Amino acid sequence: MSKELRTIEFEFKSADFKEFPKTSFHYGVVGSGDMELIYQHKDLGGAAKMTVCTPVTGFDHVWKMVFEKFITTAKIGNVLIEINDNNATPAVVFLRLNQALKEALAGTELINSNIVNASFLELSARERAIGLVDENTFTELVSSYDKMSSPHLPLMGESIEFDDGIITGVGKIGEKTVFVISQEGKYIGGSLGEVSGAKFVNVLRLARNFYESMLAKNPSLPESKRPAILISFETGGVRLHEANAGLLAHAEIMNELQLNRGKVPVISIIGSKVGCFGGMGFIAAATDVIIMSEYGRLGLTGPEVIEQEMGKDEFDSSDRALVYRTTGGKHKYIVGDSNFLVENTAMSFREALKKVFSLDINEISKLRRVGSVEMIEKQKKLVKLSVDLQPKDSVDVWRYAGNENPEKLIDLNVKTFLETAKQLNLK
Amino acid sequence: MDNLLGKGRLAIGMISDKDSFQENIIDGKTIVEKDFGDCAVVGTIKINGIESVVIGNDGETYNPRFPVVYAGIIGMEEAYKMAEAVYITIKNDASKPQSEKRPIILVVDTPGNGPGKQEEIFGMNKATGGYQLALAEARHKGHPIVAIVIGRAVSGAFLCHGLQADHILSLDANFGTMIHVMPISSIARITKLDIEKLTAMSAANPVFASGAKFFYQLGGIEELITDIDSMSSIIAKHIDEIRKLKSNGEVDATGPYARGKLGGERKGRIVREKIIQMMNDQFAAVESKYC
Numbered sequence: 001m002s003k004e005l006r007t008i009e010f011e012f013k014s015a016d017f018k019e020f021p022k023t024s025f026h027y028g029v030v031g032s033g034d035m036e037l038i039y040q041h042k043d044l045g046g047a048a049k050m051t052v053c054t055p056v057t058g059f060d061h062v063w064k065m066v067f068e069k070f071i072t073t074a075k076i077g078n079v080l081i082e083i084n085d086n087n088a089t090p091a092v093v094f095l096r097l098n099q100a101l102k103e104a105l106a107g108t109e110l111i112n113s114n115i116v117n118a119s120f121l122e123l124s125a126r127e128r129a130i131g132l133v134d135e136n137t138f139t140e141l142v143s144s145y146d147k148m149s150s151p152h153l154p155l156m157g158e159s160i161e162f163d164d165g166i167i168t169g170v171g172k173i174g175e176k177t178v179f180v181i182s183q184e185g186k187y188i189g190g191s192l193g194e195v196s197g198a199k200f201v202n203v204l205r206l207a208r209n210f211y212e213s214m215l216a217k218n219p220s221l222p223e224s225k226r227p228a229i230l231i232s233f234e235t236g237g238v239r240l241h242e243a244n245a246g247l248l249a250h251a252e253i254m255n256e257l258q259l260n261r262g263k264v265p266v267i268s269i270i271g272s273k274v275g276c277f278g279g280m281g282f283i284a285a286a287t288d289v290i291i292m293s294e295y296g297r298l299g300l301t302g303p304e305v306i307e308q309e310m311g312k313d314e315f316d317s318s319d320r321a322l323v324y325r326t327t328g329g330k331h332k333y334i335v336g337d338s339n340f341l342v343e344n345t346a347m348s349f350r351e352a353l354k355k356v357f358s359l360d361i362n363e364i365s366k367l368r369r370v371g372s373v374e375m376i377e378k379q380k381k382l383v384k385l386s387v388d389l390q391p392k393d394s395v396d397v398w399r400y401a402g403n404e405n406p407e408k409l410i411d412l413n414v415k416t417f418l419e420t421a422k423q424l425n426l427k
Numbered sequence: 428m429d430n431l432l433g434k435g436r437l438a439i440g441m442i443s444d445k446d447s448f449q450e451n452i453i454d455g456k457t458i459v460e461k462d463f464g465d466c467a468v469v470g471t472i473k474i475n476g477i478e479s480v481v482i483g484n485d486g487e488t489y490n491p492r493f494p495v496v497y498a499g500i501i502g503m504e505e506a507y508k509m510a511e512a513v514y515i516t517i518k519n520d521a522s523k524p525q526s527e528k529r530p531i532i533l534v535v536d537t538p539g540n541g542p543g544k545q546e547e548i549f550g551m552n553k554a555t556g557g558y559q560l561a562l563a564e565a566r567h568k569g570h571p572i573v574a575i576v577i578g579r580a581v582s583g584a585f586l587c588h589g590l591q592a593d594h595i596l597s598l599d600a601n602f603g604t605m606i607h608v609m610p611i612s613s614i615a616r617i618t619k620l621d622i623e624k625l626t627a628m629s630a631a632n633p634v635f636a637s638g639a640k641f642f643y644q645l646g647g648i649e650e651l652i653t654d655i656d657s658m659s660s661i662i663a664k665h666i667d668e669i670r671k672l673k674s675n676g677e678v679d680a681t682g683p684y685a686r687g688k689l690g691g692e693r694k695g696r697i698v699r700e701k702i703i704q705m706m707n708d709q710f711a712a713v714e715s716k717y718c
Contacts, residue, residue, distance in 0.1 A: 139709075139713050139716070141710055142702055142705050142706045142709065146705060148705070151697055152632070152634050152635070155628065155632065156618070156620055156625075157620070158618070158620075168706065170710065170713070170717055177717040177718075194634065194696055194697070194698060194699060195698055195702060197699075198698065198699040198702040199702060199706065201684075201687070202702065203706070206706065206707065206710055210710075210717075214718065237583070238608050240617055240635065241614075241618055241634075241635055242634045242635055243607070243608035243614065244607075244636070244641060244647065245645060245690075245695075245696055247585070247586060247590070247608055247647075248590070248690065248696075249687075250586050250590075251559075251586055251591060251683040251686075252683040252686075254559045254591065254683070255563050255591065255682055255683040255684060256684075257560070257563075258563035258564055258567065259563075259567065279582075281552035281556075282559060282583070282586065282587070283556070284556075285550065285552040285553040285555075285556035285557070286557070286560050299547045300542075300546065300547065300552040300555070300583065301540070301542040301543075301547060301551070305542050306543060306544055309495055309542045310494075310495065310543060310544060315544050326544065326547050326548055327547055332550075335549065369553050369557075370510075370556055370557030370560060371560050372514070373510075373511060373514035373515070373518070376507050376510050376514065376557055376561075379507060379550075379553055380504075382550070383503045383554075385549070386503070386548070386549045387492045390545075391545070391548060394548050
């Protein structure tokens, strides 16, 4: 089947319309079967106009019907509604238009206090970015309103998103300036293309330039005021539709990570649905600190590919428990790949961040896994253990680490797990 | 000769001065323990008289301890072995002026990273991430790093072994070189895009298509090599160029960031520069709030 991305437009005037307020409002994520939209005031002689960028063909009359029904009931005018659609059904479209309008008219903003105690696993990239920093401190840079979506995907008939699946910005945690990158797994698996790659790379540079200019002004700037970078991962790595550009962006990111060492600490936050895999698994491994929830997953190769390579007897990718035991937060904490294991809330991630920020940059560097010949010597002991132990399952490693009934760790809540579990300590 | 696929050792022999390759040895010292990282080759060579450290893949063997590591795949042992060769080079040259830091030559022919269960349990991602950091550090410290693709440069393995170089060279497609994240057939399967359409598009669109030519257009490759006998002289030329570009301690004149700019100049990456500028401008407008 050949696909095509196209834009359709509708205009409709409600008899007794109310003027849309003079603001812009963004809502939603272009997940599969879903859409995002921006409401924006525009002088249209009282009419409402909708533009829809969609891969769907043959349903223009349905879009028109839904739009007219919505405007008739909502009675709004002088408004432009821009939609990026990914096969949303008419019911979903109607629902999203109404939800977004309600929030736009109420002036609802995403605020930290509504987010910090919600399930981190369920949060969107934007909610995570806002939830990880202090209330009302987040400024999004190159946001949805800038509409810097992928120029490549339309050629392939693939839905676009105004932020290209990545939220970039800056906020504060206490007196510390924190640069934030947050990936949206619902949009093409959180994958990295040319646009999202450039946004990612430039945040790392911006943070370093900011650090250097602050230090130039005040060489004795206390550690507590020096900037840091947070990356909330939710990605499988390179976006295949723009694979070459995505791959080159990964190399740029690694280069920036090395340049930031000893200057701006980079902290990985992993607790979202897609996990952190592919080339992004390398990136996370190369950051200073990794914080995971038990639902976070970190690795290189996804479960399906391992099964394909080794056979179902060795690795059954449909066994979710096995998948979590192999790459999940608890295992990564036991082997030392994750520095912290936290509860499934932004608040818990923030508490771990506070511990990190109480350390100076040299102490933070000691939390790294790789980045020096000494660290590599240490990692080689793990590789030797792999050869000697030939574990069938991560649980074998947990037992080796000194956990007497390792299977019991699987179901423990985080608090009890942290009190009970022994981490691997190779001499 | 049709191609050098799988023949990393032969390629190392071809680019180095006669009998100059000393496997596993840097500065006269053996740096690798026995039976470790079989699919990676490290050592010292001379190229046109320039002493260099070489790191390559061996596609003709397998790692007996890791069943998914064969045919040039980079496994955990391989990546750590490669990283150690880099760190030892940095250390041994630490007191030398920048103009005398030894070149590191990456001979690239790798189809992937170890995709196994042990690899995930113990963290393959750290091994390859660690190797990339080592190369980036060596590059920033002044070592000229030249990668030359002689066979397969596939996805994460190319990220790991190649894309951190100052300059990347590749034998052109006549030598069977393969540079891609995935072949078009797999991209079609995963993206559910029509394979005929993808194939037709790939002729004009460098952003996803497979092949050295397209990477060149995206700025991912500095030079394509058409004459296999000129490999060593072209590498030597690039070592010289890199030294000049880095002589004032400039870290953005070569390497991944410079290739990002090159991708813009060659019209392969079309929005990268615009986004960088936009973000810088937007931050400048709010910066005082965050000082």
